[in-house]
Structures are given as structure tokens and as C-alpha cells.
Amino acid sequence: MDAFxxxxxxxxxSTAYFALFRxxxxxxxxxxxxxxxxxxxxxxxxxEEERDxxxxxxxxxxxxxxxxxxxxxxxxxxxxxxxxxxxxxxSVHSExxxxxxxxxxxxxxxxxxxxxxxxxxxxxxxxxxxVAPAAPHLRPDQKEMQVxxxxxxxxxxxxxxxxxxxxxxxxxxxxAAVRKLFKLNTEPAVKNAxxxxxxxxxxxxxxxxxxxxxxxxx
Amino acid sequence: MASVSxxxxxxxxxxxxxxxxxxxxxxxxxxxxxxxxxxxxKKKYRHEALDATLTKARVAGEAxxxxxxxxxxxxxxxxxxxxxxxxxxxxxxxxGQCVRKLLPGxxxxxxxxxxxxxxxxxxxxxxxxxTIGKLMELIGAELAKLHKADIVHGDLTTSNMMLRHPSAFxxxxxxxxxxxxxxxxxxxxxxSTLVEDKAVDLYVLERAFASTHPDSEPMFxxxxxxxxxxxTAREWKAVKNRLDDVRLRxxxxxxxx
Ligand SMILES: Nc1ncnc2c1ncn2[C@@H]1O[C@H](COP(=O)(O)OP(=O)(O)OP(=O)(O)O)[C@@H](O)[C@H]1O
Ligand SMILES: [Mg+2]
Numbered sequence: 001m002d003a004f005x006x007x008x009x010x011x012x013x014s015t016a017y018f019a020l021f022r023x024x025x026x027x028x029x030x031x032x033x034x035x036x037x038x039x040x041x042x043x044x045x046x047x048e049e050e051r052d053x054x055x056x057x058x059x060x061x062x063x064x065x066x067x068x069x070x071x072x073x074x075x076x077x078x079x080x081x082x083x084x085x086x087x088x089x090x091s092v093h094s095e096x097x098x099x100x101x102x103x104x105x106x107x108x109x110x111x112x113x114x115x116x117x118x119x120x121x122x123x124x125x126x127x128x129x130x131v132a133p134a135a136p137h138l139r140p141d142q143k144e145m146q147v148x149x150x151x152x153x154x155x156x157x158x159x160x161x162x163x164x165x166x167x168x169x170x171x172x173x174x175x176a177a178v179r180k181l182f183k184l185n186t187e188p189a190v191k192n193a194x195x196x197x198x199x200x201x202x203x204x205x206x207x208x209x210x211x212x213x214x215x216x217x218x
Numbered sequence: 219m220a221s222v223s224x225x226x227x228x229x230x231x232x233x234x235x236x237x238x239x240x241x242x243x244x245x246x247x248x249x250x251x252x253x254x255x256x257x258x259x260k261k262k263y264r265h266e267a268l269d270a271t272l273t274k275a276r277v278a279g280e281a282x283x284x285x286x287x288x289x290x291x292x293x294x295x296x297x298x299x300x301x302x303x304x305x306x307x308x309x310x311x312x313x314g315q316c317v318r319k320l321l322p323g324x325x326x327x328x329x330x331x332x333x334x335x336x337x338x339x340x341x342x343x344x345x346x347x348x349t350i351g352k353l354m355e356l357i358g359a360e361l362a363k364l365h366k367a368d369i370v371h372g373d374l375t376t377s378n379m380m381l382r383h384p385s386a387f388x389x390x391x392x393x394x395x396x397x398x399x400x401x402x403x404x405x406x407x408x409x410s411t412l413v414e415d416k417a418v419d420l421y422v423l424e425r426a427f428a429s430t431h432p433d434s435e436p437m438f439x440x441x442x443x444x445x446x447x448x449x450t451a452r453e454w455k456a457v458k459n460r461l462d463d464v465r466l467r468x469x470x471x472x473x474x475x
Contacts, residue, residue, distance in 0.1 A: 008228075
């Protein structure tokens, strides 16, 4: 499966597995499950397994503009999680959503970029060791399979390659929604773009840069 | 444990060493495009807490200006990594050459350059499909966009402008040149609506041209012509008058000191 590998990060954080799911059928029940897991206490039965099963970032793929955009958000979230008191949210997975969102409002970042009942295209990201009680000496390809199985257990949908020209991100990004969310419609770079293609390049460069500089935004 | 972004630097190639910062060519993942890392390292002689605050403010300032430029349509590298507490800013690596080295008189390596330009084959403006005149037009047009957005660069020189190499430049729209002029190094930039600040910005570039490139007067005149074309008559008149004032002040100062 697809992954970003960051050689400069510690081993448990250096691989971020991800998959793009289309035709997602269970967004609503998945969202309820995630909410429920967040209310479990350590005393509850099978709490470890349930937490691990949804220990993922669920991202609305319509608002992701490129592979670099996604990679930048994952990388900045990992940098934050590697810095003492660096995180603004409770987990590295929610930190990714925080970095993607244009404002510092955490609730809003879930609302804009997270799982909603209507989500049909999702990017699912997993950082860190797979499944809690797993054998400690898995080969990388076994780990990868395990993460993929975990994702498929959570999401009912079709996995497609992110870079696929027909089925991939290119056919999913909702550029009008991105421009609106980042308030780009009145910016000269967007207004003066000479073609829709150029406009997309410009918007992607802006939102990727916004993600990268989020920690010093204002 | 050393911070993660310092670890990234330790895997990277050093490009130059300035008084304030070291420049590296890095890769965040093995299959992603190269990133230029600008590391404002710790100053031993400065108070530690003060140093950290200043460094962070510099990184933040440069990043904010870059984003403002991107929104205004000014050609600058995109931002890819920020770790302000370590003084690190990572931006898109521009494949190409700085303008200084493509103009007469600019070949000598600058202070602090680790890798002298002579190691690679000498690039020429032809390779970029440009004449000197056309290049000056690109510079003037870019500076006009910058100033219209009320951004003052603060350190305009021909070193702080780059051309994308045609082999690394793909435009989705048909353009008359196979390259793009990109402004870099916004470490001293600030936001200002004052004509004075914009005029001084241009004057700094004029002086840089004069001290680096022989017979620079017609070159800089072409820069100003293109700059003028992108402004309204009113805007241009204000900047032009102020530039004349600034030049006069500059000359008086050099006669005194
Ligand atoms: N995005 C980039 N891509 C490729 N090369 C770059 C890029 N940005 C800068 N450079 C190269 O690195 C040099 C130094 O960069 P920059 O001017 O931003 O740093 P600086 O520390 O402020 O340097 P100086 O003090 O020499 O002005 C530039 O002159 C240029 O040759
Ligand atoms: Mg410089």
C-alpha cells in the first residue's frame, strides 16, 4: 500500500501508511463508531482493540489538492508530535486535520476535513505500529498488509491509487470547495490565472504552503 | 535527542553558509522533490531566550511574506516545511540559476558559497530563451506585482532572484518565455503601503546592479520601464518622484561619508 517514508523520523513515526477510498458506504456508522470509541474508558471491555481499530486519520479527499499537500500535512503533524508540547490536539492523527484546516479552531478542522455522514471519498492515514497485540517482529510487508486490513475493516469502499489519473485524487478534488474554504476567490493569483489548469496549480501551491506555515500563521 | 528537523538537516547537502543562516538541499521523503532548508542557527553571543524568540520571528516573518506573495501572484517558492522553534524554513527547490550569474560581471562566487559555480557548466541566458532586455522586463513586472501587494522585499539584489530552468518549467498556459523569474530570500521583507519603502526597495536594487554588473544603467532603466507599465500613471509618478529623492539622499550621503 501507499506510504510516506520519512527517514529522519524515529522508527515508530517514520512510516505513514495511507489509502484513498472511493464509494465509501459506511461513513455514518463509522463516524458513530469513532465517537463511541472516544467515550470509552480504560475499564471498558476490549477497549484496546476498539481504539486501535479506529486509530486512523479519516480525511475528506475532496479537499486534498495533491500528494504534496497531503504529505506536508502529515509531515508537519509528525514534527509537532516529535516536539515536547508541540501538539495542539490529542493524537498525531487529529493533528493532521488541524494542519489541513485554515484556522486554529480544532472543532472546525474536524468539521471541514474529517469524517461526515455524507463522505464518499476518504483518505485514511495510519501512523505508527499496527494492531496493538501484534507480533513484535513483523517484516515491513507484513506490517503493511496488517495496516491495510485494519483500514479495510474500518471503511467499506474501494481502494484506488492516489495518483491514478482516472480514479485517483485528480478526479476527486473539489476545487471550488477548496477555494471557498481558503477564501481564495478574490486573491489576484486566482483571479488572474489564465486557465483552469493554472488556477489549480496556483491553489495547490497556496494551500500546501498554508499547511506548512500553519504553526506560524499569526 | 536532537530534533527531527535537525536530523533532516544532517541527511542533507550544505549549499551555502551565510552570517545568519545555512542553506541545505534536502528531501523529506526519498521520492519527493528536493526542498531548500534555510537554517537560522543559534547565535552563541546572543542571550538564549532572546535568540530563540528572534529566530522564530524571522522564520514566521519570511513564511508569512511567502504566503502573501503566492496569493498575490508574485512568483516565489512554495513553503514545504516550517519548524520555527529550530529556526528552520523549508521551501521548494528551484531548479535553475540566480540572475546574478547569468549577467555580465556576476560570475564570481559570492562570500559564503560552498560550491563555486565553476563546478557546473557555465549557463547562459540563451539556455533560458531570454535576452538581457527580456530578463529586465520580467524583473520589473515581478517587482510591480510585489509592490502592488504592499510587500517590500528589503534586500533586492540579482542574487535574490532566480530563473527556473526551461527543463524544469512547465506552464499550463502558453507563454512567450520558457522560464519564470522567481523572487527569493524574504528574510528582510515587510508589509508597507508607503511609497518611500517601495522607492528604497528599488534603489537598493539599483545599487546592487551598479556594484555587481558593468554598464548596468540601461539594464536597470529597462527594469523600471516594465515596472512602470504595470502601474497606473499616478502610482508610477509617486514612486518615480520618491526614487529621485532617495537617489539624491544617497548621493549626498556618499559625498559626506
Ligand atoms: N528555493 C531555492 N531553490 C534553489 N536555490 C535557492 C533557493 N533559495 C535560495 N537558493 C540559493 O541559495 C542562496 C542563498 O539563499 P537565500 O538568499 O535565501 O539565503 P540567505 O541566507 O539570506 O543568503 P544571503 O545571506 O547570501 O543572502 C541563493 O543566493 C540561491 O543561490
Ligand atoms: Mg540571499
